[in-house]
Amino acid sequence: MKAIVDCNSFYCSCERLFMPHLDHKPVVVLSNNDGCIVSRSDEAKSLGIKMAGPYFIAKPMILEHNVTTFSSNYNLYGDLSWRVMETLRVLVGAENVEVYSVDEAFIDLGEEGENDWQQIGMKIKETVEQWTGIKVSVGIAPTKVLSKVANYLAKENKLATQCVLVLDTQRKIDAALQRTPVKEIWGVGYQYAQKLKEMYAVFTAYDLSRKSPEWAHKHLGGVTGIRLVKELQGESMKTMEKELTVKKMIATTRMFGHIVKNKEAIKEAIATYTSKAAEKLRRQNSAANTISIFVVAKGQNHNIDFRHGESIGQYTRLPVATSATHELIKPAVELVDRIFVEGTSYKKAGVMLSGLVPDETIQGNLFTEEKHNGKRLLMSMLDNVNFAMRGDMVKFAASGTKRNWKMRMEMRSPRYTSRWDELFEIS
DNA sequence: TCTGGGGTCCTAGGACCC
DNA sequence: TCTGGGGTCCTAGGACCC
Numbered sequence: 001m002k003a004i005v006d007c008n009s010f011y012c013s014c015e016r017l018f019m020p021h022l023d024h025k026p027v028v029v030l031s032n033n034d035g036c037i038v039s040r041s042d043e044a045k046s047l048g049i050k051m052a053g054p055y056f057i058a059k060p061m062i063l064e065h066n067v068t069t070f071s072s073n074y075n076l077y078g079d080l081s082w083r084v085m086e087t088l089r090v091l092v093g094a095e096n097v098e099v100y101s102v103d104e105a106f107i108d109l110g111e112e113g114e115n116d117w118q119q120i121g122m123k124i125k126e127t128v129e130q131w132t133g134i135k136v137s138v139g140i141a142p143t144k145v146l147s148k149v150a151n152y153l154a155k156e157n158k159l160a161t162q163c164v165l166v167l168d169t170q171r172k173i174d175a176a177l178q179r180t181p182v183k184e185i186w187g188v189g190y191q192y193a194q195k196l197k198e199m200y201a202v203f204t205a206y207d208l209s210r211k212s213p214e215w216a217h218k219h220l221g222g223v224t225g226i227r228l229v230k231e232l233q234g235e236s237m238k239t240m241e242k243e244l245t246v247k248k249m250i251a252t253t254r255m256f257g258h259i260v261k262n263k264e265a266i267k268e269a270i271a272t273y274t275s276k277a278a279e280k281l282r283r284q285n286s287a288a289n290t291i292s293i294f295v296v297a298k299g300q301n302h303n304i305d306f307r308h309g310e311s312i313g314q315y316t317r318l319p320v321a322t323s324a325t326h327e328l329i330k331p332a333v334e335l336v337d338r339i340f341v342e343g344t345s346y347k348k349a350g351v352m353l354s355g356l357v358p359d360e361t362i363q364g365n366l367f368t369e370e371k372h373n374g375k376r377l378l379m380s381m382l383d384n385v386n387f388a389m390r391g392d393m394v395k396f397a398a399s400g401t402k403r404n405w406k407m408r409m410e411m412r413s414p415r416y417t418s419r420w421d422e423l424f425e426i427s
Numbered sequence: 428t429c430t431g432g433g434g435t436c437c438t439a440g441g442a443c444c445c
Numbered sequence: 446t447c448t449g450g451g452g453t454c455c456t457a458g459g460a461c462c463c
Contacts, residue, residue, distance in 0.1 A: 031449035038445095038449070054448040072449085101445045101452095189443050221442065224455065251451060350450090407449095 001117060001140055001168070002236075003107040004147045005088060005124060007081075008135045008155070008163070010103035011039035014080050015070050017133045018416050018424055026067040030055050033255045033407040034071055042158075071412040077102060079417040083132045091127055098240050106144060108240045121164035141167040144238045145231035148186040149176055149205060173234065177206035187228045192220060209233055246284050246356070252277040253350025256405040259298055260346045266295060267333050268400030273351040274332045275399060278325040281353055282379055287321035287360065288353035291328055293335045296348040312339045323359050324379055329398050 007013060011029035016022045026043035030036065036052050047065055049058050055069075062069060081102045088097045088105055098106040109120065121138040128136050137158075139151030146167055153176055154165035167173045183193040185205050196202035200219065202211070209232040216225035227237035252273040260266060270293055281288055294313030316331045332351055414422035 033447095033449065035448050052449085056447040059447090104445075187443070191442065222455065224442085247452075249452070253450060255449070348449095408447095 001109040001111065001115075001142060002144050002147045002240075003109055003121065003124070003138055003140045004100075004144070004151045005084075005105050005107060005128070006137050006139075006151050006155075007084060007103040008137055009039055009041050010081075010134070011070075011072065011077055012041040012044075013134050014073075014077050015068075015413055016041075017080070018413070019068075022068055026065060027070070028058075028062065028067055029070045029072060030411070032072055032409070033257065034410060035255060038072070069411055071409040073412050073415060075415040075418045076413065080132065080134060084128055084134055084136070087128050087131045088124070091124060096240075098242075106147070106240060109140065117166040117168055118164065121166060122162070125162075125164055135163070137163040139165055139167075141173070142234050143231040143236045145186050145228060146173060146176075146234065149180050149184075152184050153179060170234075174206060177209050177232065178204055180205040182208055185228070185232070187224070195219070205232060246286060247280075248356060249352060249354045250277050250280045250286075250288070250356070251350060251352040252280070253294075253348065253352075254407055255348045256346065257407045258405065260405050261344065263336065263340045263342075265400070265405050266340060266346060266349060267336050267398065268403065269349050269405050270332050270336055270351060271329050271398035272400070272403070273349065274329045275325050277351050277353050278323060278328050278379075281356070282323045282359070285359050286356040287323040287358070288328070289318050289321040289355035289357065290353070291316055291318065291332055291335075292352045292354065293332055293339070294350050294352075295336075295339060295346050297341075298345045298347045314338050317355075321355065321357050321360075328353070333398060 009027075012027045015027060015029065022041075024043065025041070026047055026049075027041040028037050028044050028049060029039040031038045034055055036054055037049060037058060038052065040049055040051060044067055047061060047067070049061060049067070061067070084103075085097065085099050085105060088107065092107050092109070096108040096110075098108075100106055107124070109115070109117070117140045121140050125136055125138050128134060137151055137154045139147045139149065139154055141147040141150045150165040150167045154161045154163050165176075167176050181193075182188055182196050182202055182204060183190070185208065188196070188208075196208065196219075202208050208229065211229055213226045213229050216229040217223070219225065220228060230237045254269070254273065256269070260269070274291070292313055292315035294311045296311045299310065314335045316335060318327075318331065322328065414424075416422060416424045
């Protein structure tokens, strides 16, 4: 059996932990740049505030109903996420936990025996809540996809389920699938949901589970579709992933706080993002052999298709894979010259590192020049300083010092658990 | 004019996830 | 006025090889 443990309204729950007077009150958390709503408490959901909806559209409603609003505080969320995952590892053994995202983890509960799954689920839920203060929902079923269905229904009916739902018989599975719209299945997005409904009259997860794997291959994206249908039918096709996943691509991209028309500012932004991306790269001991950058211009009909503003990109293949910031900044900034158009208004830029390989410079070897090793040392010192200061204390000059392109973050709460000067105080 | 049957590697793009 | 930031996997198609 597999379980999925999912934190309820995770970012909102993190904020409430330090402001308990907000319990049972509507709360929302905004994305970077205070652009979209990315987390809503149940009370905010029932006011009709839309997930991923633009903040400025929801703002009148937010003011009217006195909804407490936060900018994202990733230091805080990251730390609390770590506490939740550690709790799970203590409960079921680290080797059985697969961290799936900042607020979700799969757990392998094993196959054998007549276990009281309901009780196991409750124990997990209650322990996490007691140890971390974060409320979670637990779905338990024979496959990952079915456990996600169970989790979805647990959240839909919090009172009846107490946030724990087990699907351990075919009868329960079928009943659950019949109550689940096809769009809510893990792996079915907007496009497939429309297609399934309009062309094939598939409305519920149950309808889809009646289709054959061959049918799914034809109409649901090849092998991906086969796996999905088999998982719905109770056959495990998605195994537990072992931790230690090394990323295959690393990106740092941001909207600007304001429109940018100046090439130097774009270069500063690109240099800053490159530094950040290189840091992530070194954290997983990789080096990159390809660096790409892109910029997004503000389109004419911005209000209609803001998402599809045309993105113009370029990439460079590096002669040698590297993880050194200065070796990445130089080609990145040069790429800006190739794509920048005078007189254009830009709203976003990004850097992507790909072609990632293990970093050869980490263990100095006899055949590497000394200069090369010194470079890695400089980088670790820089990472250490920046980590200790929890910011970017030491930067490359190319990143600029004024940064008037920086994003907005006007309502961020204190980083209670990761900065000494922002610790929670009791007076 | 005709025009095989494999392979591999790479890139772009689509679809999805949180 | 104002619309997030990461990632993954898969497929198709082109270039190239024998």
